[in-house]
Amino acid sequence: MKYQDAIIHDLTQLVAIPSVRGEAVEGMPFGKAPAEALNRVLQMAADMGFTTKNVGNYAGHAEYGEGNEVAAVVAHMDVVPAGEGWDTDPFTLTRKGNLYYGRGTADDKGAAVVALYCLKALKDENIQSKRRLRVIFGAGEETASNDLEMYLKSEQMPVMAFTPDSEYGICNREKGIMRLAVSSREHSSAVVREFSAGTVVNAVPAKAKAVVMCTDEVLARLQSAASRMEGDFSFEKTEDGTEITSIGKASHAMQPQEGFNAATHLMKLLGEIFSEEELGGLISFVNRNIGTELHGESLGVYVSDEESGPLTLNLGLAGIYDSSASVGIDIRYPVTAKGKDIFASIAEKALQYGLETTLSQENKPLFLPESSPFITLLQDAYAAVTGKPAELYATGGGTYARAFEGRAVAFGPFFPDEPDRRLHNTNENIDIDRFMVHAQVCLEAMYRMLTQ
Missing domain, CATH: 3.40.630.10 (Zn peptidases)
Structure with a gap:
């Protein structure tokens, strides 16, 4: 040309x-x-x-x-x-x-x-x-x-x-594209002081960090669990405990299988050592209902059609601090599915953990x-x-x-x-x-x- x-x-x-x-x-x-x-x-x-x-x-x-x-x-x-x-x-x-x-x-x-x-x-x-x-x-x-x-x-x-x-x-x-936030009005974890991941909800987060309160014995258990799990984790001792960094691979939320979610894998690691009571409602909700799945199976929202294929789900943002805790989720659902049914199902499950679900955006198929x-x-x-x-x-x-x-x-x-x-x-x-x-x-x- x-x-x-x-x-x-x-x-x-x-x-x-x-x-x-x-x-x-x-x-x-x-x-x-x-x-x-x-x-x-x-x-x-x-x-x-x-x-x-x-x-x-x-x-x-x-x-x-x-x-x-x-x-x-x-x-x-x-x-x-x-x-x-x-x-x-x-x-x-x-x-x-x-x-x-x-x-x-x-x-x-x-x-x-x-x-x-x-x-x-x-x-x-x-x-x-x-x-x-x-x-x-x-x-x-x-x-x-x-x-x-x-x-x-x-x-x-x-x-x-x-x-x-x-x-x-x-x-x-x-x-269809649905973006929502699952949040708690107060930080309820006894061991996770901070957790951060992601820059935009429509991308798989390539990096996540957690600051956890733990003894040397618990740190050793975390490191041992990390060595057996899928993921790339590093540990640095701090005055209050340990900062854990999880490194993944970014990709577009429409194809989460092309990436590696640093946030959900870090939450999974924490769940291997700490109880749900220690982790608090938000991380426990993610570990039990989302985990490292990409299609919403445990969340009860998996659906697929011949025209456009399966639903995909990406946890793109996470922020847990002194006074707030939330995750941002990006869902792409098939052209024959109904977004309102998907949202209602997620909101109902989140409520069981004392969490609020907010729909920030929906684009119809x-x-x-x-x-x-x-x-x-x-x-x-x-x-x-x-x-x-x-x-x-x-x-x-x-x-x-x-x-x-x-x-x-x-x-x-x-x-x-x-x-x-x-x-x-x-x-x-x-x-x-x-x-x-x-x-x-x-x-x-x-x-x-x-x-x-």
Whole structure:
């Protein structure tokens, strides 16, 4: 693609902005850095000659073409926290061979820049339009915010849209997403003084720490149990007892089997030595009802369907301190299941431990039928570039497609035979050669959306 150098140039600028959600300030609902990234990409679009609009720093767009209808490609400019363990500076685009490393390269700044340059390619060729085509840039996707909800309050609903925030073929089924907190108003453990894990609820925590009050004899028992258990634990004596560190492996909450949960394995270790009375209600609830399971079996919420597969459950956050104790849980449930039944079951079990369950977010499942003309359009675009069919698939991931009332799907940017690009993990990267093939598919799809 002749725009490759320019894409890398602009991606370098965007990766350098650590657009993790921060404290809201006036006119910047997700903080300064996401707003900066959004305004930077909109300025890039304006410099290309596009009409642009920023809707309250929630989201914005670049637009080309004429017509009463709108079609759209939707990407996001915010990122998850960098986390630990990078081999490069996460906010400096770094090339190693064909790979470009940096937070946001794969999720989702790389795809956002490619979509913008596809729009530029159509403009440069003066392609005549049947409808207007927008690239929409959101600023709060990673925290499941109301960015597109606020955008669509004032902007026209597209008749068709895709988000390059998943993989090929076409994701026409997205599991329901439920995020909840199980908490206690007071810290009830006699031995656990502190427990902390995770940075976001939608990622498997790669690190957890617990400060426990214990004698040398109990410490020796903990170390012995750790040597027999799955996990990577280290121990450091403190004035009050021992600090235990658990090291796991991060992964996206939609595929918890790809990670190793440092928090639940550390709680399991504590449960090997201390009684439930000593650990308190919250850790006891987790050990008995969640443990290291990934599908909610012991919690009584396991469900699966042919369309989208099994429910997945991730304990992504844990915080136990002097005056409070809570865990954050991310659940992805099948398209035929009912979120309210899942929540009710969890709340009932938590109540038995004196715990309160709060629903912080629920996104209903997405299901766009195979017979949709838009599905055919995308399948034809994919086949025209790759010579292969675009299979339909389901995901536990949550994308912007849900915001468009049955008019959108996830489509790209990664191909089925590509290795893990470490989304939400350390050393996030793109293979530039494969990404330029995605750019061709994206351009073909956008051309058809503009003209058909």
